Amino acid sequence: MFTHVPQPLAYAESLLGTFTELAAAGDDQRLLQALVQAVAGLSGCALVQAYLLDSTHTRLGLEVAWLDGRLLARDCSSLPADYNGEQLLQFALCQNRVVSIAELANSVFDTSFLPPQAAPWQSLLAVPLVNARQQVVGVLLCVARERGELAVFADSLGRLGTFAMAQLQLLRRLRQPLPQAQASVAAPAVVGSYGLIGDSPAMRQTCQMISKVLHSPYTVLVLGETGTGKELVARAIHDYGPRRSGPFVVQNCAAFPENLLESELFGYRKGAFTGADRDRPGLFDAAHGGTLLLDEIGDMPLALQAKLLRVLQEGEIRPLGANGTHKIDVRIVAATHRDLAQMVSEGLFREDLYYRLKQFPIELPPLRQRDGDVLALARHFADKACAFLQRSPVAWSGGALDHLEGYAFPGNVRELKGLVERAVVLCEGSELEAAHFALNSSEPPPCDGELNLRERLEQVERNLLLDCLRKHDGNQTLAARELGLPRRTLLYRLGRLNIQIGDSTGRLA
Structure with a gap:
């Protein structure tokens, strides 16, 4: 670092x-002033500037500058509000690369953002400022009137800048205590809740079910609508159970076609198929001694369901191309948002596997049935988003809270998380307002009063399928993917509702 x-x-x-001096700084302004002053002394540069991104990471502003032995006062009327358009700064910021120019006056780079001088600036060094998470949060700029190679200072000044950014984050956190309203909502995540947020009766029942099965070897089937947190429950069963020291492996059964899913789960031997040039263990072997979550188990092909049933019954697997089987020690947790009982009646899911998986079912409540949990989850997600974006915690207006409480959240917790994260990004102040949340409050069209419940549900389903097919110009594969259905299930529903392919191109039967 000091060789040259x-x-x-x-x-x-x-x-x-x-x-040592930076560690003793008592506030963020003094910290930044001490940084530029020290960098000027270390590098011998006449000008040192520190540019930082704002809390939304979209605007780059000049925070402090040192010129010819004195601090420059920030004149907001004469300085630009945003330096994102400056080519040199933007390159260092976006590419996370040091920029060193030994002959600045003869270069093609625009330096109009530098203070005007009688003699032109000759050399420049731009060092990205990186925080503890290795995220670029600003640029440290050193400029000299003499020609010279400033790159020799880049490594040491980069480390000094990283330390300064860590101190800056610490000082800002100490300066911004959490509002009382936010501090009071940390209570739902209490010991015994297995890391799940919420204190509604429905969630207490879920936690009670987890406690019953936690230390047993039984297979668990986690049921619930999309976005209710099925993987979180599976991880809680693993993390708080006797297998916590073992691996936790997740496989989405809808992510692979049948042949690839089989090799992914069971592994294969060299020569089992074209391209199998070596032995490869599967996920059952990878999860040995731990837990394997089979997510979207309802999308597993029928042929593979039979092999899974043998794994559950015998505790052994046979990799593709192998002559024999071997034992595995894996706890299997299955999850799905589908109605497996209905799929069994339709011949889309094996009945014997269904009853084997249903050894201990845990059904997660949708968010609309979790009274009081919406606000606790919203505040939790907001705090996490603020920490991720390196900004001060935000407060909640009464209008924003009322706005969320009046929404049904068809996408459940996943939808709430996305809405809150988007609102935090949109919020430029310190308080979230109702306008920061884009909630779809539209209601479905009224049904014919003469239809019974079954006919009304079929009408809603028919319209949904037709709209999705029209959106994809009759492409059944794309429509099934958007609806979260296997293609064969979509074909079955189209036939049951007497929907012809021609209907999706503009004609309603």
Whole structure:
């Protein structure tokens, strides 16, 4: 780091003193002022500037500058509000790369953002400022009036800048205590809730079911609508159970076609098929001693369901191309948002596997049935989003809370999480308002009063399928993917509702 700097020992001693000085800074402004002053002394540059991204990471602003031995006062009327358009700064910021120009006056780069001088600036060094999460949050700029290679300072100044950004984040967190309303909502995530947020009766019942099966070897079937947190429950069963020290492996059964899913789960031997040039263990072997979550088990092909049944009954697997079987020690948790009982009656799911998986079912409640949990979850997601974006925690207006409480959340917790994260990004102040949330409150069209319940449900389903097919110009594969259905299930429903392919191109039968 100090090989090419002038007087390496003196430079190292000065750098060490700078770390100590930054650690003692009492507020963020003094910290940044001490940073640019120290960098000017270390590099010998006449001008040092620190640019930082705002809380939304969309605007780059000049925070502090040091010129010819003195701090420059920020004149907001004369300085640009956003430096994102500056080519040199943008390159260092977006590419996370050091920019060093030894002959700035003869270069093609635009330096109009630098303070005007009688003699032109000659050399420049731009060092990305990186926080503890390795995210680029700003740029440290060093400019000299003499020609020279400033790149020798890049490594040491980059580390100094990273330390300064960590201190800055700490100071801002200490300066912004959590509002009382937010501090009071941390209570739902209490010991015994297995990391699940919520204190509604429905969630207490779910936690009670988890506690019953936690230390047993039984297969668990987690049921619930899309977005209710089935994978979180499966992970809780693993993390709080006796297999917590083992691996936790997740496989979405809808993500692969049948042949690839089989090789992914069971593994294969060399020569089992074209391209199998070596032995490869499957996910059952990878999860040995731990837990394997088979998500969307309702989408598993029938042929593969029979092989899974043998795994559950015998505790052994046979990789593709192998002559024998071997034992595995894996706890299997299955999850699905489908009605497996109906799929059994339709011949789309094996009855014997269904009853084997239904050994201990846990049905997760939709968010609309979790009284009082919406606000606790919303505040939790907002705090996580603020921490991720490196911004101060946001408060909640009464209008925003009422707005969320009056919504049904068809996408459940996953939809709520996405809405809150988007609202935090849109919020430029310190409080979330109802306008930051785009909720679809439209109601379905009224049904004919003479239709019974079954006919009304079929009418809604028919319109939904037709709209989706029209959207994809009659492409059944794309329509099935958007609806979250296997293609064969979509074909079955089209036949049951007497929907012809021609209907999807504009004609209603």
